[in-house]
């Protein structure tokens with residue numbers, strides 16, 4: 001059954017309508033929507049900081065995500081629009097069904113702090129192994145406009161208002177090593193090391209997910225994230241088979257960059273990647289970087305639609321091989337997309353449809369329905385000859 005409602009500590013709450021004693025709804029101050037259209041009540045923190053014409057406060061919903069709660073650092077008008085979104089109910093009602101506790105284990109990994117490993121059975125590729133909702137979200141505007149101390153203040157308050165044990169889970173995340181535990185700087189540092197850019201409608205947030213935050217980085221990762229903006233859930237999906245005891249990893253940065261650029265981007269998280277793709281003997285490291293550069297070149301060349309290419313399908317299939325050799329299965333749908341377009345581009349309908357299906361099969365696990373490639377591939381499968389790419393590579397002169 002549902003967990004009991006938790007009232008956050010009184011000292012940080014100005015007023016709250018979620019405790020069983022006060023079951024009425026209080027809209028956020030300044031909210032012009034009718035109280036009856038706001039289905040869920042928010043607790044408002046006592047602390048707000050103003051910059052320009054915006055006042056950022058902390059809004060917390062204790063019942064969210066099976067009682068784990070969620071805190072937002074944002075303005076009352078954003079809370080108002082969020083609470084009245086048409087698909088809003090889905091956010092609050094989606095259960096974390098894919099979490100199979102005995103599939104995964106969080107444990108110390110040498111040189112990496114904690115990490116997530118496959119517990120005691122093999123996890124097949126394309127398995128959704130975790131589904132997580134954000135515990136803390138900070139509007140991007142607060143990040144860029146507020147002074148650091150004010151921002152740290154609000155983030156600290158947002159984390160402190162979360163129900164037990166989410167509050168403790170947040171402060172136990174990595175990123176604040178060497179700083180005073182539970183201090184405002186810790187809260188800010190934790191957000192810096194664990195937040196993802198996440199959009200609600202058109203508003204950008206930095207979101208911290210308390211469970212998926214434990215997954216470490218690798219440059220040939222065996223898993224990837226999928227974020228569904230309609231349910232606000234982030235899932236972890238395997239892209240290769242994972243054997244018992246093996247660590248699950250994702251890519252924190254663009255993995256089609258050369259190794260030195262990847263390492264430079266990872267310095268934000270204060271570590272150097274020691275995965276096999278990054279620590280090969282120098283000759284092999286160069287070969288890997290060369291393959292990665294070739295992959296990017298082919299992708300760029302195939303993305304030129306205004307002139308012919310020689311053997312487009314052959315190049316696109318080579319692209320697939322390069323993604324596989326570099327361990328980039330998490331992005332294979334990108335190669336399948338190009339292959340589908342190239343086959344259709346020379347009028348080979350059945351091969352085009354085959355690769356469009358492969359693209360959707362992989363891509364839909366990792367990307368949401370709203371991505372343009374999804375509608376492109378669906379349209380191609382539906383009517384290859386009516387698709388813009390039909391025979392588009394033929395009869396167009398070379399442009400050298």
Ligand SMILES: C[S@@+](CC[C@H](N)C(=O)[O-])C[C@H]1O[C@@H](n2cnc3c(N)ncnc32)[C@H](O)[C@@H]1O
Pocket residue numbers: 111112113114115173174175193194213214215216217218269270271272273274275
């Ligand atoms: C989002 S957290 C991942 C979970 C973290 N290991 C923990 O204990 O909670 C990001 C931090 O994990 C560590 N980390 C992630 N991937 C790593 C890797 N490949 N090698 C070393 N440290 C890594 C870094 O300290 C990084 O700042």
